[in-house]
Amino acid sequence: MTINRRVFLGTTAAAAATLSAPMIARAQTRARVVVVGGGSGGATAARYIARDGGDAIDVTLIEASRQYYTCYFSNLYLGGFFDLEDTAHSYGRLAGHYGINVIHDWAAGVDRDARTVSLAGGGSVPYDRLVLSPGIDFIPDSVPGWSVNVQDRMPHAYKGGTQAALLRAQLEAMPEGGTFAMVAPPNPYRCPPGPYERISMVAHFLKENNPTAKILIADPKEGYSKQVLFEDGWERHYPGMIERIGPGFGGDNVEVDAEAMTLSIDGVVETVDVCNVIPAQRAGTIAFAAGITDGNWAPVSAYDLSSRVDPNIHVLGDSAAQGAMPKSGFSANSQAKVCANAVVAALTDARQFPARFSNTCWSLIGTEDGVKVGATYEATDEGIVASDTFVSQLGETAEVRAETYRESLDWYEAITTDMFV
Amino acid sequence: MRDARAAIGALALAALAAAPSPSLAEGDAAQGERLFRPCAACHMIGEGAVHRVGPQLNGLVGRAIGAVAGYEFSDDLVEAGVDGLVWDADALDRFLAGPRDYFPGTRMVFRGIRSEEDRQHLIAYMRDAGGVAGEVVAEADTEAVDPEVAAILGIAGDVPYGEYLANECTACHRAEGGGDIPTIRGLAPSVFIAGLVAYRNGSREHQVMNTVSRRLGDEEIAALAAYFQSSE
Structure with a gap:
């Protein structure tokens, strides 16, 4: 068999593991990014970091569920406009195509000094950068x-x-x-x-x-x-x-x-x-376990979504206190791409570009009666701020509302493709 | 090349003169003018028409499909023209009923007009305002490029920056395209840039696209155009 770089690194890691020092051996080879939570923020971040980091970054995604059901469009299912099965997505392609190590378990704790995430099922996963995207929990x-x-x-x-x-x-x-x-x-x-x-x-x-x-x-x-x-x-x-x-x-x-x-x-x-x-609601439990919360949420920098408490941890989506963006799947996806660019740039020689965000929230009121609200956002020292906004108007024609609804269906396909495909 | 096109145009014109479509005669150009308003966001017709997001439409009726000088058509339309297809009344009617049903690869973002009557009105208007192929009723300037678009076309796009900026687009635009949100991969830069410029200056209306494009500088549009051209 031909010994290529990848195989060589693999055997080095395996040999080191037997000496109980896998973390040190691997840190010298590939940077390790661990993502907790496989929703709009986490799945997007894992996919983009794996895609853009190439062989230089080893990505692990920790997500308890084998199938992810989007919260968005579950209302359309209640109304009879969408099938529940169509809100379900699997992690097969993130693992198979992008080489992401997908672990179906709960992240139980974070040791910020040792830089490890402990798993409910036992064991721990080391990281150089940790991305937390655990959504919400209830107060x-x-x-x-x-x-x-x-x-x-x-x-x-x-x-x-x-x-x-x-x-x-x-x-x-x-x-x-x-x-x-x-x-x-x-x-x-x-x-x-x-x-x-x-x-x-x-x-x-x-x-x-x-x-x-x-x-x-x-x-x-x-x-x-x-x-x-x-x-x-x-x-x-x-x-x-x-x-x-x-x-x-x-x-x-x-x-x-x-x-x-x-x-x-x-x-x-x-x-x-x-x-x-x-x-x-408040941030997902793992954000509290990591000790990076202030009040109910985890404050982050608007420039790269890094925690204001620990710069090696990034927090995306619902759990983050980032400023003006609403807690939405679209926002989490947008933040994940800025975070992914910053993380890849920090761990490789790739370029880092200025943070820029956007969000649109579509809602269906009745048959073919869709409305939307949205904005573009930019990063400031104080947090993310809106630069420009739009919202559907009263009295729009039926054709405009129908078009808004149809565009929301296209968006659903696009964003779930952007996360999982 | 020029001769071949002229020959096709002449043939089409001859066909049109020999067998005028009865349905074409039924359209009401005045009603068609009203129906043309949304089309005008992308297409010009009449005196001084130039290519914008879409090609100028003077002399459309009877001209070869996807073959007017100075505009970068999708492969589907170019091939149709090479195969000898012309925009006769039937082809226009079929295209206007559902552009992507006729030419799946077309870049025209339009779902189509359900009413056959409305389609006939529109065709009648385009025939009156822009004339038929080979019979000039209004001069077009196919060399003219919007100065705003020309300025951006002159910028060498930064592809890695474009790839990063494109991350914002992919939240809604799939590579395969959707029924209403089209694919933007593989677009000719002239078409891509004209499209974003029209959204940015508001001549083409769409709440999301107007908002997204308003914060794009010329360098950023050039970077996006360079990236999307390179990604199929």
């Missing part, structure tokens, strides 16, 4: 009466896959004329228009299948993303079906009882048929 007791222990009765459906399937099943099982309730989250949270697109999709489903049913929203926020567009759409598509109770009327003072299936708003108890509780 315990933010909705009195709710915890993850009752998420099967009162689903959050704010992570894709099984929770979305459960919420859809509950929607289908609602009695005629029943009540669908949502406890909306306080700012900041993942996907700012998400709860309201969900209301739209639930209303669409009910209009077709259970037209006398009601939708009740308890909302702790005064206002929300694309509010005038949603309210206009609800009036046109689902008149009289949706009631939103804001903070002035007790929307910020709720309690649930999963056993009794009740929602209490300002002390007034109502029995509901479905209760979708979207709790207050």
Whole structure:
């Protein structure tokens, strides 16, 4: 057999491993990047670092799930516009084509001095650079009466896959004329228009299948993303079906009882048929375990998404406190590319280019009635700031709205290709 | 080359004169002018027309497909013209009904016009405003290039920078292209640059593309054009 460079490095590493010093031996050969979390931020970062780093960088992706379900477009599944299977994506090509070492396990802890990530299943993985993209977790007791222990009765459906399937099943099982309730989250949270697109999709489903049913929203926020567009759409598509109770009327003072299936708003108890509780959110648990959080999130530099606590760690997407970008899959994907460029430039002789970001959040209000909001962003010392923004307008033609919807379908294909293909 | 094109044009014109399409006569040019408005974001027609994002359309009816001087057409259209296909009434009608159904490789970003009547109006307008092949009703300037586009064409694009900038594009533009968001790989720089310049200066409207292109400097557009030309 021909001994090429790759085989030679491999055997060196293997020999060193038997001497229990694999970290030192490999550090001299290939730089090691470990990515935790295989969503929009993590999968994109792993793919771009592996692609652009070539043989110089060894990339490991730690992700518990073998199949990733996007949270975005799960609302379209609830409304009957998208199949749940079409929100599922596998890591096969990241491993097979890009040579990324994909480990299906939970990252349990980070030893920042030793630069290792410990795995729930045992063992640890060394890194030169660590990228954390763990999405969100829920703040315990933010909705009195709710915890993850009752998420099967009162689903959050704010992570894709099984929770979305459960919420859809509950929607289908609602009695005629029943009540669908949502406890909306306080700012900041993942996907700012998400709860309201969900209301739209639930209303669409009910209009077709259970037209006398009601939708009740308890909302702790005064206002929300694309509010005038949603309210206009609800009036046109689902008149009289949706009631939103804001903070002035007790929307910020709720309690649930999963056993009794009740929602209490300002002390007034109502029995509901479905209760979708979207709790207050914070950075994924591993960010706290790594000790890089300040309050609920992990502050980062806008220039390369590096942690303000530890420059060898980068934080992407929902978990990062970066400034003005919304917590969205599009934002995480955008940040991942800036981070990937910076990481590859730091570990090889590749060029580093100035950070630039963009985001668009599409929402579907009814059949072929799509809206969007978005912006371009730039990096400053204080954080990421918006440079230019746009939003859909009231009174747009049906053709414009249909085009916006169709473009969102193209975007879904494109971004998931950008992450996994 | 020039002779061959002229010959094709003359042949087409002869065919047109010999058998005028009855449906073509039905179109109402005044209604067609209204329908042309969205087309005008990319195409010029009439006196002084020049190539912009799309080719100028003077003398379109009856001219060889994908063969007008000074514009870089997609391979599909060039091949059609070489095979002797011309923009007769039937070909125009078929193309306007669904550009990519007719020529899957076309760079024209347009879903098509469902109404046959509207297509006939549009064809009637283009025939009146731009004339038929070989019969000049309005002078076109096929050598003219928008000075903003020409300035960027003169910049040597930095391909690695373009590849980095392209990361922003790939969040929405797939290599294979989608039904509404087209592929932008392998585009001729003149077409790519004219497209971004039109979005940047607002002559072509699209909320996302206007916003994204407004922050692109000339160097950045040149870098993107160089990168996308090199990536198939």
